[in-house]
Amino acid sequence: MAAGLTLNKITSQKGISIAEATSRVADLGWTPTYVQEAQTFPTDYKISKVPRDPMKQVLRSYFPMQEEKDNRVYGALDAALRGDMFRNVEPRWVEWMKLFLAIIPFPEISAARAMAMVARLAPGEELRTGFTMQMVDEFRHSTIQMNLKKWYMENYIDPAGFDITEKAFGKCYASTIGRQFGEGFICGDAITSANVYLTVVAETAFTNTLFVAMPSEAARNGDYALPTVFLSVQSDESRHIGNGHSMLMAMINDPSNHQLLERDLKYAFWQNHAIVDAAIGTFIEYGTTNRDKNKESYVELWHRWIYEDYYRTYMLPLEKYGIKIHHDDVSAAWDRLVKKNYVHKIAQFFAVGWPVNFWRIEAQTDKDFEWFEHKYPGWYAEFGDFWKWYARKSVPGETNILFDQENGYVYPHRCWSCMCPCVIREDFCVGEVDGKLYTYCSEQCKWTHTVAFQAEYEGRPTPAMGRFKGQRIWEDCYHGWDLADAIKDLGFVRPDGKTITAQPHLRFGPKDMWTLDHVRGNTLQSPLVLLREMSLADREKHVAQYRAGFKINPCNGSCSCRH
Amino acid sequence: MDTQTATQPAKSGAAGxxxxxxxxxxxxxxxxPKGRKATHYEDMxxxxxxxxxxxxxxxxxxxFPDGTPTYSKDWTRVKAADWHKFRxxxxxxxKTHYQRQSTICGTIQNVIDNGRRSGAVGRFDKSWVKVLADHVGxxxxxxxxxxxxxxxxxxxxxxxxxxxxxxxxxxxxLRFTQDLTLYLGxxxxxxxxxxxxxAGKRNWLENxxxxxxxxxxxxxxxATDYLEQYVAINIVFEPLIGELFRSGFILQMAAAHNDFITPSVVSAAEGDYERNLANCVELIHVLLNDKDYALHNRIVISEWIEKHGKLCLAAAVQLQPIWSQPRVKVASFTEALEQARNRLRMICAETGLAAPSIVA
Known part of the structure; x- marks a missing residue:
C-alpha cells in the first residue's frame, strides 16, 4: 500500500458539513398556525433571543458515541468481577453507596423531565437537539445508576439496604435531603427549576464534586465500578452545561430578567451547597478508609471545583452583563465548610440517626482521627469524643446513641428550606410564613422560603414561582412514635423480621446485629412540633439555647468496640 | 498450602x-414483578x-403556584386505580435503547454511504427526486x-x-426526523x-x-393531556398518515424509480413504530381493564381517537395527489388508504376499543 494511504482515505466521500447538518436540523421547527402550543410550564422570565447550540452534534453521531461509552462501562463492570473487586473493596465505602445510589436516580430522571419544560420555552429550534440529547442522557444516567446499584446488591457482602433502595429513598430521614435536589429541577417556574437550579448551578458546579471528586475516593477504597459509571455520566455533563449556559445567555441580555436571575442564582447556589456538600462531603470524608495526607480533603476539592472552577470562571464573568453575584454567599458557604465544620456535623447527624437509616455506618478510628486533625486542625477536640461514644454505643445492648444521655449530643432542628439538619447551631433561625413558624439552617435558607418562593419578589409579581409544600420535616412524620415501631413502619428491617437493616458498625456476625428489641422503648420527637407548642418566651429561650450549641462529654474508659 | 492463610478468615467484601x-x-x-421474576427493565x-x-x-x-404538586394524576383525563401496573x-x-438506536444509525449510514459510493443517487428518476425534496422533505x-x-x-x-x-x-x-433531514442533505x-x-418546509407550510x-x-x-398526545400519535396518526406515507407510498414507489436507499432509511421508522405501538397498546389495555375506571377510560380514549381520527383521515385524503406525482405509478392511494384504515381497525381491536366512526 502506498505510503500515507489509509482505509479512511480510500473509502471517504464528501458529506455535508457539521454546520450544514445542524443548521438543517435546526430548521425542522415552525410556528404553529392552526393550534397554539400550550404554555404548560410557565416562567416569569422573558426569553426573546434564540439560544445557540454550542455542541453542534446530531443524533446520528450521538447514539453510536453513547453506545461506545456504555460498552466501556459494562465491560469494566465485568472486568471488576473477574478481578474479584469485592474481595478487596472497603465495606465502609460501599455502605454509603446505599444512600448515595438511593438518592441519585430520581434527580437524574427529573432532569430528563425538565427538558420538557425548557425545550418549549426556548425560541427557535437550534438548542432542541441539545435538549433531546440531555433528555436521553438523563434516562441513561438514571437507569445506569440503577444497574450499578443492582450490581452492588448482587455482589457485595451485605445486600440489605440495596434491596429496598427506591422504597428507602422515599422514607429515610437522610435521603430526604435529596428530595429537594430532585423536585427542585421540575417544579415551579420553569427557568428557575429546569435552567438555573438544574443546569446553571447543579450541573455546572456541583456535578464536579458529585461525579468527579467522589469517584476518585471510590477508587481509593477498591471500588472501580463507581468511577467507571460516574465518570461516564460526567462526560455527558459538558453537554448539559452547554445547554444551560446557552439558555442563560438567551436571557441575560434582557435587563428585566436580572432581578429574577439574581434571586435564582442565590437560591440555587445556596441550596446546592447545603445539600450536595452535606451528602458528598460526608461520603468522601467519612466513607473512606484512605487517610493519605497528601490527598485533597473535601474542602480542598471544593475550593478547586466550586470556588476556582465555577465561582471564578463561570459566575464572576456574569457580572459584565450587569448581574449582581452573591459573593457573600460563596464566602459564607466556604466558611461553613472550613470554619463551621458543616460536613463533620452532618456526618455526626447521619451517625446519630443510624437506626432510621438503611446502611451501616462504622465509627471513625484513631487512624481517621489523625487524618482529620491534619486536614482540619481542631477537629479532634470537637468531634473525637463523639466518635468514641459512637463506637462504644455500637454494641447491641448499649443505649442507642440517638437516645443516649451520656454523650451530650443534642438532636438538631431541620431546615424547612434545604431539608438538611440545622447543624451549625449559631446560624439557626426561625421565621413565619402565613402565620406559621418554620425553622431554618441559615439566613440564606430562611430567605429562600420566606422571600424567594413567594408570589411576589421585591415588589414584582412572580406568578410562576413554586411553593414549598408537603411534610418537609421528616421528624414530624414519626413524632410520638416508638423507635422500633417507626423502623418497622419504614420497612428498614431485614428479611428475618427483627434485625434492623442499618447497623452502627461493620461487624458481620449475626450476634453483633441490632434488632428491633434493642431499640424499643424510645420515643421519637419532632423538634419543630415541640417548638411550635412552646409559648413565645419559651421559644425564644429555646432558640437562644440552641444557638449556643452543645458540647460532647468526654468519653473516658475503655471502648467496648473493636476499632 | 500456607496454614496461616487457610485458618484466618479472609477479609472480604464479597457476597457470601x-x-x-x-x-x-x-x-x-x-x-x-409482572411475571414470576422481575425483569432487568423492571429493576431499572x-x-x-x-x-x-x-x-x-x-x-x-x-x-406549582396553583397548588398542583410535582406530579399530578390530574394531568390526564384518564384515571387509574393503579398507575404502576403498566410495563x-x-x-x-x-443500554438497550442506545444499542438499538446506534444499530439503526449505523445501518442507515452504511446504506447511504454505499449507495452514494456506487452512484445510485445519480440514477434516481428525476420525478422521484422532486418527490423526495417536496414530500419526504x-x-x-x-x-x-x-x-x-x-x-x-x-x-x-x-x-x-x-x-x-x-x-x-x-x-x-427525533432521530428519524434527523435521519430524513441529513439523508436529503x-x-x-x-x-x-x-x-x-x-422545498420540504415550503410544502409543509404552504402546499x-x-x-x-x-x-x-x-x-x-x-393538546394539554399527555396521554391524549401519546394515544393520538400511536393509535391514530401513525397508521392513518405515518404508515400510509412511509409504507404505502415511499416503500412501494421508490424501487420503481431506481431508489433503494430511501426505503432503508424510512423502514427504520416502521421498526420503531412497531415497538412504540406495542407499548401504547399495552398501556391502553391496562387502562381499559382498570378495576375502577375501565368504562370512564374507554369513553375518554374513544373520544380522543374519534377526534384525532377525523383530522388524520381528512389529512390522509389530502395526501392523495402525491401518489400521482412519481413517473411510474406502482402503488395506488386507494389501496394504501384502505390498508391504513384496516390497520386502525386492527389496532383498536387489539386494545379492546371499538373502531372509530371513520373506519367503522
Whole structure:
C-alpha cells in the first residue's frame, strides 16, 4: 500500500458539513398556525433571543458515541468481577453507596423531565437537539445508576439496604435531603427549576464534586465500578452545561430578567451547597478508609471545583452583563465548610440517626482521627469524643446513641428550606410564613422560603414561582412514635423480621446485629412540633439555647468496640 | 498450602463472605414483578419516580403556584386505580435503547454511504427526486412535531414506566426526523443542481396537500393531556398518515424509480413504530381493564381517537395527489388508504376499543 494511504482515505466521500447538518436540523421547527402550543410550564422570565447550540452534534453521531461509552462501562463492570473487586473493596465505602445510589436516580430522571419544560420555552429550534440529547442522557444516567446499584446488591457482602433502595429513598430521614435536589429541577417556574437550579448551578458546579471528586475516593477504597459509571455520566455533563449556559445567555441580555436571575442564582447556589456538600462531603470524608495526607480533603476539592472552577470562571464573568453575584454567599458557604465544620456535623447527624437509616455506618478510628486533625486542625477536640461514644454505643445492648444521655449530643432542628439538619447551631433561625413558624439552617435558607418562593419578589409579581409544600420535616412524620415501631413502619428491617437493616458498625456476625428489641422503648420527637407548642418566651429561650450549641462529654474508659 | 492463610478468615467484601440476617437478600423487593421474576427493565425502572401512595412518606415537597404538586394524576383525563401496573412491552432501559438506536444509525449510514459510493443517487428518476425534496422533505416536519410533542409528554406521566416509554418514543421520532433531514442533505450532493433544501418546509407550510397533516400534528402538539398526545400519535396518526406515507407510498414507489436507499432509511421508522405501538397498546389495555375506571377510560380514549381520527383521515385524503406525482405509478392511494384504515381497525381491536366512526 502506498505510503500515507489509509482505509479512511480510500473509502471517504464528501458529506455535508457539521454546520450544514445542524443548521438543517435546526430548521425542522415552525410556528404553529392552526393550534397554539400550550404554555404548560410557565416562567416569569422573558426569553426573546434564540439560544445557540454550542455542541453542534446530531443524533446520528450521538447514539453510536453513547453506545461506545456504555460498552466501556459494562465491560469494566465485568472486568471488576473477574478481578474479584469485592474481595478487596472497603465495606465502609460501599455502605454509603446505599444512600448515595438511593438518592441519585430520581434527580437524574427529573432532569430528563425538565427538558420538557425548557425545550418549549426556548425560541427557535437550534438548542432542541441539545435538549433531546440531555433528555436521553438523563434516562441513561438514571437507569445506569440503577444497574450499578443492582450490581452492588448482587455482589457485595451485605445486600440489605440495596434491596429496598427506591422504597428507602422515599422514607429515610437522610435521603430526604435529596428530595429537594430532585423536585427542585421540575417544579415551579420553569427557568428557575429546569435552567438555573438544574443546569446553571447543579450541573455546572456541583456535578464536579458529585461525579468527579467522589469517584476518585471510590477508587481509593477498591471500588472501580463507581468511577467507571460516574465518570461516564460526567462526560455527558459538558453537554448539559452547554445547554444551560446557552439558555442563560438567551436571557441575560434582557435587563428585566436580572432581578429574577439574581434571586435564582442565590437560591440555587445556596441550596446546592447545603445539600450536595452535606451528602458528598460526608461520603468522601467519612466513607473512606484512605487517610493519605497528601490527598485533597473535601474542602480542598471544593475550593478547586466550586470556588476556582465555577465561582471564578463561570459566575464572576456574569457580572459584565450587569448581574449582581452573591459573593457573600460563596464566602459564607466556604466558611461553613472550613470554619463551621458543616460536613463533620452532618456526618455526626447521619451517625446519630443510624437506626432510621438503611446502611451501616462504622465509627471513625484513631487512624481517621489523625487524618482529620491534619486536614482540619481542631477537629479532634470537637468531634473525637463523639466518635468514641459512637463506637462504644455500637454494641447491641448499649443505649442507642440517638437516645443516649451520656454523650451530650443534642438532636438538631431541620431546615424547612434545604431539608438538611440545622447543624451549625449559631446560624439557626426561625421565621413565619402565613402565620406559621418554620425553622431554618441559615439566613440564606430562611430567605429562600420566606422571600424567594413567594408570589411576589421585591415588589414584582412572580406568578410562576413554586411553593414549598408537603411534610418537609421528616421528624414530624414519626413524632410520638416508638423507635422500633417507626423502623418497622419504614420497612428498614431485614428479611428475618427483627434485625434492623442499618447497623452502627461493620461487624458481620449475626450476634453483633441490632434488632428491633434493642431499640424499643424510645420515643421519637419532632423538634419543630415541640417548638411550635412552646409559648413565645419559651421559644425564644429555646432558640437562644440552641444557638449556643452543645458540647460532647468526654468519653473516658475503655471502648467496648473493636476499632 | 500456607496454614496461616487457610485458618484466618479472609477479609472480604464479597457476597457470601459471611452469613447473617439479610446476607442473601439479593433482589429488589419493593415492587411486584409482572411475571414470576422481575425483569432487568423492571429493576431499572420501577419506583424511581416516587409516589406518595407508595413510599413517598413526606409527600411531594414542592407545588406549582396553583397548588398542583410535582406530579399530578390530574394531568390526564384518564384515571387509574393503579398507575404502576403498566410495563413497557419493549422493556427498554438505557443500554438497550442506545444499542438499538446506534444499530439503526449505523445501518442507515452504511446504506447511504454505499449507495452514494456506487452512484445510485445519480440514477434516481428525476420525478422521484422532486418527490423526495417536496414530500419526504415535508414529512420530516411531521415527525419533528410528533417527536417534540412526546418530549413534552414525558414530563407528565404518573409513573416512571409511562414516562420512560414516552421518552424513548420521543427519542425514536427525533432521530428519524434527523435521519430524513441529513439523508436529503447528503443525496443532494450527488444530484446535479442539488436538492432544493427549502422545498420540504415550503410544502409543509404552504402546499394544500400537507395542510391537513400539519393541522393534525399541531392539534397533537397543542393538546394539554399527555396521554391524549401519546394515544393520538400511536393509535391514530401513525397508521392513518405515518404508515400510509412511509409504507404505502415511499416503500412501494421508490424501487420503481431506481431508489433503494430511501426505503432503508424510512423502514427504520416502521421498526420503531412497531415497538412504540406495542407499548401504547399495552398501556391502553391496562387502562381499559382498570378495576375502577375501565368504562370512564374507554369513553375518554374513544373520544380522543374519534377526534384525532377525523383530522388524520381528512389529512390522509389530502395526501392523495402525491401518489400521482412519481413517473411510474406502482402503488395506488386507494389501496394504501384502505390498508391504513384496516390497520386502525386492527389496532383498536387489539386494545379492546371499538373502531372509530371513520373506519367503522
Amino acid at each position: 463472605a459471611a452469613e447473617f440476617p439479610g446476607s442473601d437478600s439479593r433482589k429488589f423487593n419493593y415492587f411486584e 425502572t420501577l419506583d424511581v419516580q416516587p409516589d406518595p401512595d407508595r413510599y413517598l412518606l413526606q409527600d411531594w415537597i414542592i407545588n 413497557a412491552v419493549d422493556q427498554e432501559w438505557e 415535508a414529512y420530516k416536519h411531521a415527525e419533528f412535531g410528533l417527536g417534540t410533542s412526546l418530549m413534552q409528554a414525558q414530563r407528565y406521566g404518573f409513573t416512571q414506566m409511562i414516562n420512560n416509554a414516552i421518552l424513548t418514543n420521543s427519542s425514536y421520532k 447528503e443525496i443532494g450532493l450527488d444530484i446535479e443542481g442539488g436538492i432544493d433544501k427549502d 394544500p396537500i400537507w395542510q391537513g397533516t400539519r393541522r393534525a400534528v399541531e392539534e397533537i402538539m397543542g
